[in-house]
Amino acid sequence: MILRVSTKGEYGVRLMVDLARHYYSSRPRSLTDIAQAEQLSLAYLEQLVKLLRESEPPLVISTRGAHGGYRLSRPPEEITMGEIVRVLEGPIAPMICATEGEMTQICSLLDSCKTKFLWARVRDAVAQTLDSMTLADLVGASEQETQNAPTHFISISDIRVAPSSAL
Amino acid sequence: MILRVSTKGEYGVRLMVDLARHYYSSRPRSLTDIAQAEQLSLAYLEQLVKLLRESEPPLVISTRGAHGGYRLSRPPEEITMGEIVRVLEGPIAPMICATEGEMTQICSLLDSCKTKFLWARVRDAVAQTLDSMTLADLVGASEQETQNAPTHFISISDIRVAPSSAL
DNA sequence: AATATATCCTAGTGAGCAGGTCGGATTAAG
DNA sequence: CTTAATCCGACCTGCTCACTAGGATATATT
Numbered sequence: 001m002i003l004r005v006s007t008k009g010e011y012g013v014r015l016m017v018d019l020a021r022h023y024y025s026s027r028p029r030s031l032t033d034i035a036q037a038e039q040l041s042l043a044y045l046e047q048l049v050k051l052l053r054e055s056e057p058p059l060v061i062s063t064r065g066a067h068g069g070y071r072l073s074r075p076p077e078e079i080t081m082g083e084i085v086r087v088l089e090g091p092i093a094p095m096i097c098a099t100e101g102e103m104t105q106i107c108s109l110l111d112s113c114k115t116k117f118l119w120a121r122v123r124d125a126v127a128q129t130l131d132s133m134t135l136a137d138l139v140g141a142s143e144q145e146t147q148n149a150p151t152h153f154i155s156i157s158d159i160r161v162a163p164s165s166a167l
Numbered sequence: 168m169i170l171r172v173s174t175k176g177e178y179g180v181r182l183m184v185d186l187a188r189h190y191y192s193s194r195p196r197s198l199t200d201i202a203q204a205e206q207l208s209l210a211y212l213e214q215l216v217k218l219l220r221e222s223e224p225p226l227v228i229s230t231r232g233a234h235g236g237y238r239l240s241r242p243p244e245e246i247t248m249g250e251i252v253r254v255l256e257g258p259i260a261p262m263i264c265a266t267e268g269e270m271t272q273i274c275s276l277l278d279s280c281k282t283k284f285l286w287a288r289v290r291d292a293v294a295q296t297l298d299s300m301t302l303a304d305l306v307g308a309s310e311q312e313t314q315n316a317p318t319h320f321i322s323i324s325d326i327r328v329a330p331s332s333a334l
Numbered sequence: 335a336a337t338a339t340a341t342c343c344t345a346g347t348g349a350g351c352a353g354g355t356c357g358g359a360t361t362a363a364g
Numbered sequence: 365c366t367t368a369a370t371c372c373g374a375c376c377t378g379c380t381c382a383c384t385a386g387g388a389t390a391t392a393t394t
Binding site: 173210 | 353360361
């Protein structure tokens with residue numbers, strides 16, 4: 001499992017998509033409502049939204065008190081999925097040796113340097129995919145687009161709906 | 168850290184690259200030699216090579232006894248990095264809901280289905296990158312090619328050489 | 335002013351897994 | 365028959381994930 005999106009990333013993206021869908025509402029959206037709509041724990045969402053609020057620049061803005069809640073800090077078109085995922089999951093790095101950034105690292109070992117070339121390519125592929133999509137793209141994505149998702153692979157189909165229980 | 172290559176994947180790929188470099192040798196290459204060349208634990212490499220040997224089809228072939236060791240089961244050009252990584256790290260899936268394969272899954276929740284579209288795109292980007300490279304590409308990759316790796320991002324540069332200690 | 339409804343903050347915790355180590359059994363070459 | 369290698373399974377240890385708990389603070393409504 002080379003690609004590991006933790007529940008932070010999974011739930012956090014869902015939270016942001018929810019906020020994007022309610023972006024043009026007159027009132028902020030409360031975590032209680034989001035937790036109910038997405039069937040997630042309120043207390044846990046509070047931790048995630050903290051990351052989104054304290055990021056630089058912030059991705060959401062809060063209003064405290066009754067009838068408070070959260071809004072996107074910018075319109076959905078201007079928030080890339082790359083920003084969101086980096087805030088929630090940390091930098092896109094397959095390993096400590098391949099953090100995003102330059103790779104002019106001298107390595108004493110024979111083959112490990114050559115493999116870095118591989119991991120850098122994978123990292124850049126992920127980064128480019130995430131950076132080329134915005135929240136608006138996801139909200140606009142309706143069912144037929146989801147069907148069009150490329151499926152070059154044979155079915156494995158041990159897919160479940162409930163998260164987190166099994167790995 | 169959305170991309171998590173464990174040491175299984177990291178060391179295992181290095182092992183395969185080492186075998187590729189010695190593919191045209193007359194004698195099989197022992198794990199002891201590889202462990203020394205790559206500064207890895209022999210006992211741990213034994214676990215990894217087991218995966219590569221027992222995969223279907225096998226990626227390496229062993230010769231037991233003195234002067235024994237391992238060879239690639241096929242020439243380096245015919246072994247893709249995607250095959251290797253899948254054997255070592257398991258299927259390329261960002262989460263349990265997005266295993267490689269078709270994504271015609273009905274999901275009761277509102278936004279989680281839309282986010283699946285995102286994860287599927289990321290997954291396919293990784294899969295395509297890995298499947299389009301072979302062991303021969305990596306062995307042939309010399310230093311100037313490594314320099315050419317795309318670097319669209321600002322340096323973060325808390326890069327270390329020693330693996331596994333910190334996260 | 336009182337209450338209800340929110341956000342905010344910190345700590346703790348239980349299970350599971352990554353990342354190995356260890357000891358020994360088997361096989362074959364010299 | 366010794367040496368060098370592959371094989372095999374059990375065990376262990378620390379870390380991180382995925383929460384939960386309990387409260388403090390802020391504000392709109394009544």
